[in-house]
Amino acid sequence: MTDQSHSTAPLSVQQAATRNAPLARPRAGRGVLGLTRRDATLMLVVTVLVVFAPFILNPFPETSALAQFNAGYPDLMQRFVIFGIFAIGFNILFGLTGYLSFGHAAFLGVGSYAAIWSMKLITLNVIPGILFAIIVAGLFSLVVGFISLRRSGIYFSILTLAFAQMSYALAYSVLTPITGGETGLQIKNTDTPLFGGPESGIGRANLFGAEMGNSTELELGNWLFTFNLGYYIAGAALLLAFYLSIRIFRSPFGIMLRAVKSNQQRMNYTGLMPKRYTLSAFVISGMFAGLAGGLMVAMDTQVGPERMFWTASGEVVIMTILGGAGTLLGPVLGAGFIKYMENIISKINKDILHQWFAFLPDGMEDVMVAVVYPFIGKGWHLTLGIMFMLVVIFLPGGLVEGGQRIAAKFRRNKTQD
Structure with a gap:
């Protein structure tokens, strides 16, 4: 007689799943x-x-002057x-x-x-x-x-x-x-x-x-x-x-x-x-x-x-x-x-920038407008391109990864406290 308990016949998928069932990881509860x-x-x-x-x-x-945002x-x-x-x-x-x-x-x-x-x-x-x-x-x-x-x-x-x-x-x-x-x-x-x-x-x-x-x-x-x-x-x-x-x-x-x-x-x-x-x-x-x-x-x-x-x-x-x-x-x-x-960012023009920097001296105001304007208004794609490069280089997981890092830092500080 052949000893069935020592048979070397291959198991089917269903039999393997049944044999390993006690070792399977329990599924997460669903709500x-x-x-x-x-x-x-x-x-x-x-x-x-x-x-x-x-x-x-x-x-x-x-x-408010910030209503444009x-x-x-x-x-x-x-x-x-x-x-x-x-x-x-x-x-x-x-x-x-x-x-x-x-x-x-x-x-x-x-x-x-x-x-x-x-x-x-x-x-x-x-x-x-x-x-x-x-x-x-x-x-x-x-x-x-x-x-x-x-x-x-x-x-x-x-x-x-x-x-x-x-x-x-x-x-x-x-x-x-x-x-x-x-x-x-x-x-x-x-x-x-x-x-x-x-x-x-x-x-x-x-x-x-x-x-x-x-x-x-x-x-x-x-x-x-x-x-x-x-x-x-x-x-x-x-x-x-x-x-x-x-x-x-x-x-x-x-x-x-x-x-x-x-x-x-x-x-x-x-x-x-x-x-x-x-x-x-x-x-x-x-x-x-x-x-x-x-x-x-x-x-x-x-x-x-x-x-x-x-x-x-x-x-x-x-x-x-x-x-x-x-x-x-x-x-x-x-x-x-x-x-x-x-x-929103694309609608910001030079007049709005002059309002923002009106508190500066006239010469400094014009300099700040000249520096900022290429990155907004019609140049908003330049800002988007720079941000996209920074995300790809430093945050491969995107904005979600950035949020996760910030949350992890707060949790770490809270644990230390």
Whole structure:
């Protein structure tokens, strides 16, 4: 008889897992919505920031000389959250798998065109438009990803860039009946969607009749706070995108994406198919970009091919790296930082600088204005470039790593005390 207890037959995966079960590490406890306590706290922080953004972004009174640094107006707050969604989606691909795409603006543009055509043909309600944007961008990213992921490294990046530039060229000059060419598309009073339509002039997106531009103002002393419907709809989409990002990062799927970034060759040896995981991540990332594109149309029903230009793809790369690639909060921070500089720092001119340095003697005042002006106003890109270099050199983990270092220093000082 054969002694079964000493059999050398190989174990199946299930048997090996059963045999090693007592040694397995216990899973972290899950709380509300399947989040750990730490992730739930982070989700709560982001929710508070989104809900109270009109207050947080308007710290200075309207009559103050520093009021020009306030960013709590609807258009800019919408840009914060929409590009935050765009960067969150890009981070799922680049931050987890390490695949650097230079063509993600193509999915942003395709999503925008899908949303505008939904509003021109079906309804001005934003919900179908956003859904169409996500679906069409996902299908387009499936095609682009299936071809581009046949290569890796710089070749993958060049392929995605080529697809984005081809998409831009098609939208700009070839597919003008569909894209509107250089002038773009907008909702006109001649459009006849199936369910309702613009009564006169340019049509505006709405949510069951409530236009995205509807706002309520609250005046408290010298402060003026604006609460915009479009912003809160985009903010709700950001919270949903951030929650999905957390679940992806913490899931077995997210672990497999990290494995792709770590060692694809080892994955192949174990019988896993890394291309399936990277393609899935690419499509999910493209759908996030489509969501951002659909929201852009919901806020401003004007779509042009410039959204697909290579500079838009480069911008989301900078956002992600600046905030912290591979982190949950980093892409949102990077998007907010760049959009703040683009819309606030870029508006500071020489007259404002003269007001700032008016307390100095005339000659010294002119010198300070001459020194500072190249870094603001139209030169805000120079400041951004310098900060980007400093972050890459000294904070490879982005702004999130900087915050972690500061927090660690405070904890260390507190422990010593």
